[in-house]
Amino acid sequence: xxxxxxxxxxxxxxxVLVYAFFFWKMKFHENKMRLSIGSQxxxxxxxxxxxxxxxxxxxxxxxxILMILSLAGPGTQSSLLxxxxxxxxxxxxIDVSGSMVRSNDFLPKNRLEVSKDLIKNFIKKRINDRMGLxxxxxxxxxxxxxxxxxxxxxxxxxxINQSTVxxxxxxxxxxIILSTYRLKNSKARSKVMIxxxxxxxxxxxIDPITAADTADKFGIKIYTIGxxxxxxxxxxxxxxSLQQIAEKTDGLFYRATDSNxxxxxLNSIDTLEKDNLNVKPRIFVEPHYMYxxxxxxxxxxxxxxxxxxxxxxxx
Amino acid sequence: xxxxxxxHLLLLILLVISAGVYIFYKIKQRxxxxxxxxxxxxxxxxxxxxxxxxxxxxxxxxxxxxILLAIAILNPSFSEEAGVEEKSVSGxxxxxxxxxxxxxxxxxxxxxxxxxxxxxxxxxxxxxxGNRLGIIAFAGVPFLYCPMTTDIAAFSDxxxxxxxxxxxxxxxxxxxxxGKAEEIFKSGKVLRNKILILxxxxxxxxxxxxxxxxxxxxxxxxxxEEGGNIFYKDEQSGVSGFVTxxxxxxxxxxxxxxxRTKLDEEFLLELAAIQKAxxxxxxANPQSADNLxxxxxxxxxxxxxxxxxxFKKDGYQYFLYPVVILLLLDMSLLEFLFKKYTxxxxxx
Numbered sequence: 036x037x038x039x040x041x042x043x044x045x046x047x048x049x050x051v052l053v054y055a056f057f058f059w060k061m062k063f064h065e066n067k068m069r070l071s072i073g074s075q076x077x078x079x080x081x082x083x084x085x086x087x088x089x090x091x092x093x094x095x096x097x098x099x100i101l102m103i104l105s106l107a108g109p110g111t112q113s114s115l116l117x118x119x120x121x122x123x124x125x126x127x128x129i130d131v132s133g134s135m136v137r138s139n140d141f142l143p144k145n146r147l148e149v150s151k152d153l154i155k156n157f158i159k160k161r162i163n164d165r166m167g168l169x170x171x172x173x174x175x176x177x178x179x180x181x182x183x184x185x186x187x188x189x190x191x192x193x194x195i196n197q198s199t200v201x202x203x204x205x206x207x208x209x210x211i212i213l214s215t216y217r218l219k220n221s222k223a224r225s226k227v228m229i230x231x232x233x234x235x236x237x238x239x240x241i242d243p244i245t246a247a248d249t250a251d252k253f254g255i256k257i258y259t260i261g262x263x264x265x266x267x268x269x270x271x272x273x274x275x276s277l278q279q280i281a282e283k284t285d286g287l288f289y290r291a292t293d294s295n296x297x298x299x300x301l302n303s304i305d306t307l308e309k310d311n312l313n314v315k316p317r318i319f320v321e322p323h324y325m326y327x328x329x330x331x332x333x334x335x336x337x338x339x340x341x342x343x344x345x346x347x348x349x350x
Numbered sequence: 351x352x353x354x355x356x357x358h359l360l361l362l363i364l365l366v367i368s369a370g371v372y373i374f375y376k377i378k379q380r381x382x383x384x385x386x387x388x389x390x391x392x393x394x395x396x397x398x399x400x401x402x403x404x405x406x407x408x409x410x411x412x413x414x415x416x417i418l419l420a421i422a423i424l425n426p427s428f429s430e431e432a433g434v435e436e437k438s439v440s441g442x443x444x445x446x447x448x449x450x451x452x453x454x455x456x457x458x459x460x461x462x463x464x465x466x467x468x469x470x471x472x473x474x475x476x477x478x479x480g481n482r483l484g485i486i487a488f489a490g491v492p493f494l495y496c497p498m499t500t501d502i503a504a505f506s507d508x509x510x511x512x513x514x515x516x517x518x519x520x521x522x523x524x525x526x527x528x529g530k531a532e533e534i535f536k537s538g539k540v541l542r543n544k545i546l547i548l549x550x551x552x553x554x555x556x557x558x559x560x561x562x563x564x565x566x567x568x569x570x571x572x573x574x575e576e577g578g579n580i581f582y583k584d585e586q587s588g589v590s591g592f593v594t595x596x597x598x599x600x601x602x603x604x605x606x607x608x609x610r611t612k613l614d615e616e617f618l619l620e621l622a623a624i625q626k627a628x629x630x631x632x633x634a635n636p637q638s639a640d641n642l643x644x645x646x647x648x649x650x651x652x653x654x655x656x657x658x659x660x661f662k663k664d665g666y667q668y669f670l671y672p673v674v675i676l677l678l679l680d681m682s683l684l685e686f687l688f689k690k691y692t693x694x695x696x697x698x
Contacts, residue, residue: 037539041667054682063685066692068383069398095681102674106667113541116482167504179497180504184484186537187497217504319541322664329361332419336364339372347379350400350408350688 036323040108047103055096064092067348091346094338101331109327110320116183123308124181124223125161126214127154128169129195130232132205136197138233140264141294147197149294150231150262155189157301167217170195171210173202173238180217206239207232211246211257211280219253226255227308230280233263235273247280257286258304264292362423369416373409380405400692408684415676422669441481442646443498443542445531445565446471448512449550451489451522452593453611455514456551458578459633464512466572467549470632470639471509475502477643482542484534487512490519492530514582522550524621528560535565543649547642548627552614559624566649567627568642573613574634580609 039045058064135147144152158166166188168178176199179191210230218226228250236243250257259277274290281288287307291297342349380402387394448467459466483505484498493516496508528546535544544565551573582599583590591599594607615631622629628645630638 051678054678058681058685061686061689063681063689066400066685066688068400068692070393070396095677099674099677099681102670102677106670106674108664108667113539116540116542167499167501177504177507180499180501180508182497182499183482183540184498184534184537187484187494187534190494191497217501220501220503321541324664324666328422328666328670332361332365332423335419336368339368343372343375347375350376350405350692 036109036111036326038110038112038320040110040320042107044103044107048100051096051100051103055093058093058096064090066092066350068350069348088346091341091349094334098331098334098338101327101334105324105327105331108320108322109324110322112318112320114318120222120224122164122223123161123225123227124218124221125164125166125227125229125308126169126181126217127166128171128175128210128214128228128230129154130172130205130207130210130234131170131195131197131200132172132234133197133203134233134263138263140292141262144294146233146262147195149297151192151195153294153298153301154231155192156298157305158185158188158192160305161185165221165223167214168192168195169210169214169217170199171206171213172197172200173204173206174200175206175210175213175239176200177213177217181221202238204238205232205234205236207236207243207276207280208241208246209239211243211250212241215246215250215253215255218250218255225308226253228255228257228284228286229260229304230257230277231260231262232277233261236276243276243280244283247283251284255284257281257284259286259288260291260297260300261288262291262297358423362420365419365423366416369412373412376405376409398692400688404684404687404691408680411676411680411684415673418669418673418676422666422673425664425666427663428665441500441542442545442649443482443535443540444478444484444545444547444642444646445498445534446483446485447492447527447531447546447548447550448485448487448495449489449522449548450487450512450514450516451520451553452514452580452582453551453553454572455580455582456573456578456611457581458574458576458611458613459572462581463551463572463633464514466633467570468509468512470570470636472506474639474642475506475509478502478646481646485509485512486527486530486534487516488523488527488530489517490521490523491517492523492527493517494530494534498534515585522553524548524550525560528563531565532563535563543653545642545645545649549632550618551611552618552621553611559621562625566645567622567625568645569618569622569625569627569629570639571613571615571618571629571631572633573611575613575615577610577612579603580611 129150131147135150136145138146140146141149162185165181165183167181168188168191170176170178178195178199179188182188207230211228214228218228247257257280259281261274261277274288278288289300291300383399450464454464455462479502480500482498482500483496483502485496485508487493487495495512495516496505499505531546545568546563546565547568547570549570549572552571580593581590582593589599591601592603592605592608594600594605595609596607600608619629621627628641630641632639
């Protein structure tokens with residue numbers, strides 16, 4: 036139970052409690068039929084029971100409060116999975132090679148940590164889509180298949196570090212092919228890949244351009260992001276080939292020299308891949324009002340029966 | 351009307367009967383008192399009685415309350431939300447909670463326990479298409495190995511990649527593993543049927559028994575109660591052999607120092623009883639793993655009826671509002687009048 040449809044009704048409860056106090060002050064609970072014949076039995080065997088009997092009319096307050104709780108519309112809110120055909124299927128391929136960690140142009144954090152934070156923010160915005168993650172260095176590994184479970188994906192992103200990939204190098208081609216495999220059977224309206232790297236493709240089983248050709252055949256659009264400053268060729272990035280990959284697949288190539296620029300790049304991709312239909316995942320509420328209405332009615336039944344057969348002096 | 355099942359009907363009948371009984375006995379009681387007063391007129395001066403007109407108001411009010419409540423129980427629905435494609439809700443979320451402690455490498459189920467599980471799942475995968483699948487590997491700590499996905503091909507790669515040295519913390523912490531599974535099930539608050547499949551040999555369970563989670567649980571035991579030795583191959587050094595108590599690897603199977611690990615079926619059955627789970631030993635009886643498919647089928651059947659209820663808007667509140675107002679009126683105005691008029695009449 037995590038939701039009340041008419042939450043404001045709960046504010047009535049304090050007023051009912053205040054009235055209960057007034058009820059007690061006014062001695063309304065002593066309203067009953069009396070027969071005053073001199074000597075009444077004064078021997079009280081069970082003092083607790085006597086007190087309970089004396090305050091029996093207050094049971095109605097419990098009933099009313101339960102009914103108000105029930106009226107407030109308690110329920111469990113849940114959503115439906117978005118339709119796979121409506122959203123965007125997106126694979127993010129991120130470079131975890133040594134230069135992503137060793138470079139110092141994104142200080143105080145390194146490139147990898149900055150990328151992770153920005154990707155996490157990016158993922159959290161795209162609740163209607165399915166996304167997956169590939170990490171690559173000298174080889175490419177699937178870190179998460181396409182999933183709707185954004186929270187889990189964020190967790191998977193957090194766990195990436197340089198040691199996720201043992202092989203040295205930058206195998207951009209492999210990462211594109213691996214992502215293509217995961218996207219090729221997708222029935223989504225739009226298939227997108229984002230490749231984030233700071234290096235030159237220098238290893239792997241397939242060269243990036245050929246891989247991009249394959250991706251293009253499957254109707255996949257590739258956005259490439261080259262990150263990092265060009266420091267006299269120290270960690271050089273092959274912007275030309277990234278540009279080519281993007282052009283081949285109707286995607287775009289971006290450069291991000293600092294974290295602000297990087298954030299902007301991701302924002303612009305987010306806007307470009309916005310779902311025009313904007314179908315929100317449908318929210319449903321499973322009503323639980325009976326959890327309160329049931330005891331309320333049972334107590335009312337109890338109240339009726341007690342007044343009929345046991346404490347008959349109550350009106 | 352929705353939610354009208356046997357218990358609602360029973361509650362409704364109970365309410366109507368008790369209200370009827372109350373009014374009937376109260377009127378009867380009053381008539382008896384009146385008869386008594388006729389015989390002994392002197393008593394009247396010693397009795398405090400509410401006037402009849404006031405009683406009539408109260409009884410009428412209770413009749414109305416009862417009728418309104420009865421309708422509220424029936425919960426009539428006045429409007430329906432626009433239909434939603436059922437496709438987006440069919441299918442089940444299945445999380446495999448796989449024990450990857452070293453004992454899962456025991457060779458009592460050939461080739462070993464973990465591989466036996468992999469074969470079982472891979473055999474069933476084609477039939478699982480359309481459901482969301484995920485894997486949590488656990489030993490000393492749980493680890494989200496494969497997030498929920500509908501990509502069966504990717505999932506099968508994940509299954510093949512399962513290995514015993516994935517998690518450095520040794521042992522088997524079931525409580526934390528269940529906690530992790532619940533986290534995955536709850537993430538996104540998605541309205542789905544949920545199945546948790548625990549795959550373990552039940553050995554060396556650390557920590558207390560896990561708390562109940564909101565999912566149907568299947569327990570798949572692997573191994574035999576006679577037990578087996580653990581075969582281990584170090585990928586880096588290429589050394590392989592059976593694990594001994596001192597942590598060495600030997601190739602001789604008759605070595606007395608060898609660890610012998612057993613399937614703790616007793617524990618797993620006990621756990622199944624606590625969690626209301628189905629237990630099956632998939633290494634002794636591979637066909638018993640089909641209970642997963644049966645479970646999915648029965649769940650999918652239930653989904654559509656559950657949903658058609660959710661798509662209807664509740665109407666109970668329109669009847670419950672006046673009930674609360676009338677009861678509060680009864681407790682204030684009527685009680686005030688009762689206090690005022692319930693006096694000893696004809697004071698001598």
